[in-house]
Amino acid sequence: MNIVVLIKQVPDTWSERTLSDGDKTLDRASSDAVLDEINERAVEEALKIKEAGDAEVTILTAGPDRATDAVRKALSMGADKAVHVNDDAIHGSDAVATAKVLAKAIGTVGDVDLVIAGNEATDGRSGAMAGMVGEVLGWPSLTHANELSVADGSATVKRETDEGTCDVTASLPAVVSVAEKINEPRYPSFKGIMAAKKKPVSTLGISDLGLDASEVGLAGSLVQVDSFAPRPPKSGGQKVEDEGDGGQKIAEFLVGQKLI
C-alpha cells in the first residue's frame, strides 16, 4: 500500500490569529504555527494501516519554509518520507488552486492507493479539500471518517457529520478525510524524533509539478479578498458571586434584557 497523508501547518489556535494588511492572506509570521491537530489523526490512521500490514507512508504538504516543522513532526510519529511543495508562487492560493497543487504533487509519489487528509483545517475551515483533491484526480472521496478500514482494493468508512451517519465504500485509489473522533494520535518518541531527522524530504517547486505560476497563488486564484476588519472586541459585563440567589439574579438580568 502506498499512502499519502496531506498535512497542513496552521496558526496555533491558542495564539492570536490575524491576516496581513498587504495581501490580505493569513499572517503566518505573527502567530505560532503547529501541525493541525486533525492532521495528527490523519497520520495516526495511516500508521495504523502500516502497522497492521505493509504500507509506505508519505507526508505531503504545500506550505512555506516553516512548514518543515510540521513535516518533521509527522515523520517523527513514524511516517517514512515526505514531499514538501514550497514555492513563493503558491502563496495566497485559494482552495481550488490548492487542490490542483496537491493533486499534482500526489502524482509525483508514484502509484498511490490511498490519500488521507483532515476533514477540516482549523484556519481556513473550508472542510472540503479531500473531496476537491478527489475531484481533480477523478478518485472517489470518503469524507468525515470516524472509522476507516482498507481491504481487498477498497476503503470503507463510518462517516459522521452534523447531518447524520452512514457507511461509505469506494474502490481504491481513493481519498479519505478523517474526523476528530477517529483516533488518539501518538506522541513522537525520542527515537522517532531522532529518526525523523534522517528521513527523506523532497522539496518541490511548481515547475516540478508541471504547473505555471499563473495557475496558482494570488494570480491563479478565482477568489479575491477585498478587505477585512477585526470585530470590535467584546468585553465582560457584570460578574457576581452566588449567594444562594444566582439563578434569580440571572433571571432578573434576562428580564431586563427582554430575553425572557
Next chain:
Amino acid sequence: MSEVLVLVDHVDGEIKKNTYEMLTAARRLGEPSAVVVGTPGTATKLAEGLAAHGAEKVYVAESDDAVNYLSTPQVDVLAALVERVSPPAVLIPAGADGREVAGRLAVRTNSGWLNDLVDIDGDRNGQHSIFGGAFTVQSHATTDTAIVSWRSGSIEVEEAAGAGTQETVEVPAIDAARSAKVSNRAPIVGGDRPELTEATVVVSGGRGVGSAENFEVVEKLADSLHAAVGASRAAVDSGYYPNQFQVGQTGKTVSPQLYLALGISGAIQHRAGMQTSKTIVAVNKDPEAPIFEIADFGIVGDLFSVAPQLTEEVGKRSS
C-alpha cells in the same frame, strides 16, 4: 434576469430553513431557481415551500442514486445546470455535505468558491466571518459563476411568491469506480429541541457538568427556555454528550440571541464557536475562568444550584 441556482437542503420531505435564507439572498442576484436532488417523489413535497419563498423555477433531479452516493449526484446535477444556464451564483448550504458539493463543483466548473458566507450583496460581494468571528472578510469571485456556501442563520428569511415552475432534469449515470457508495444512512434526529445553529437560545454544558446523567440539569434549563443544548469538547470527549452538539473551533458555530455557558472555562477554541452570540451568560465556580471575559452576565457559583434555580424562575415567568 439571470437565473441563480439554489441547492435545496431537505430532509425527510421537509425543507430546511437555510434554503429559505438562500432563496432570499439569491433574489438580490437574479431570479432564484431551486434545485432539488433527491429520491423520486421528493420535489412534490417541497414545491409549495419553494414557490412561497421566491423560486421561479424548480429543477427536479430525482433518482435513488441521490442518496446512494456521496456528493457526486449533487455535483453532477449542478455542474450540468451551471453549464446550461451560466448562473452568476450557485448557493449551497455550508454544512459538511454542502461544502463538499461546493468545493467539488468549484473544481469541476473552475469557478471561484466563496466559502461560508454570512452575507452577499447584489454585486456578488460576499462577507465571511472567520476565526470564530474575530474578523469579517469581504471577497468576490473573479469567475462568471460564483460557488457560494451559505452559513445558516445568517439573514432573515423573506417570503416572496415565485412561479415555482417545475422542470425535470437528469441525474447523470454514476461512474461507480469514481464514486463513494453510501449505505445505512441515518439522519441525525434532533429530537424536540431546536437545531443548534438555528436556535435563538443555546444552553451549553462543559466538563463542570461532571457526567452524562448530570447533563439533565443543562437539558432542563434548555427546555424551560425552548433552547438548544450545546457542549464543550471536553464534555463531548468525556462522553457526557454526543459529538454533534459540540460548539467551538472544531464543532458548530452558533450565534444565538442568548448563550448560557454552564461549567465551561471558555478556552479560546470554545469561544471561537460562540463569541458572536448577542448575549452571553456564564456560570462557573472559578472567578478567574476566561469565559467571564466575554460574558455579559456571570455568576461565580455552583451550576448545580444556580441552573435549577434559574429553570424554576424561568418556569414561573412563563406560566
